[in-house]
Amino acid sequence: SYELTQPPSVSVSPGQTARITCSGDALPKKYTYWYQQKSGQAPVLVIYEDSKRPSGIPERISGSSSGTMVTLTISGAQVEDEADYYCYSTDSSGNHWVFGGGTKLTVL
């Protein structure tokens, strides 16, 4: 079955840039979405269609894509950005969705 691979954890100091990667064979042809999930809460969409930002999401959060890897970048990370982040996409058929394993972002 199709898989998306993320690093388990990323740690940065406040004000630094955090980069979270997600790799998958179908990513060159399929859009990726990114979710932020804070403890005890439902996930929140922060990036859609690889690099677009929903209204209300801070400009410091951005997405990019290159080949089989997509990257979520948080510029000037703040303590409030501490959360689990998940990439989400489909396999090449477009009929099976998958989440990456999740990356715990620590800002301290």
Next chain:
Amino acid sequence: QVQLVESGGGVVQPGRSLRLSCAASGFSFSTYGMHWVRQAPGKGLEWVAVIWYDGSNEYYADSVKGRFTISRDNSKNTLYLQMNSLRVEDTAVYYCATLYSTFDWWGQGTLVTVSS
């Protein structure tokens, strides 16, 4: 406003069945595909199943295929997940969600615990 409210969770023994429901309101339910997503305690998100807006197609994660069935009743604005032959590893919070580009809405989740 958009609301998705799951119900039907609880404690069930391995091998038994359970049906989850998701009541939708605040949007045109019959025009959107719907998903179930689950999250085991302390673990990541796992996509479970999707059903087309008109119920014409369904797709499942390998981990539940053949045991779970997703369905919908557009006249009642309700999504269902029939879960059979439950296993301990199916223990999770189950969310219904739209997951359609920026039309991205999640319910609050319902906890299913499979334990003897």
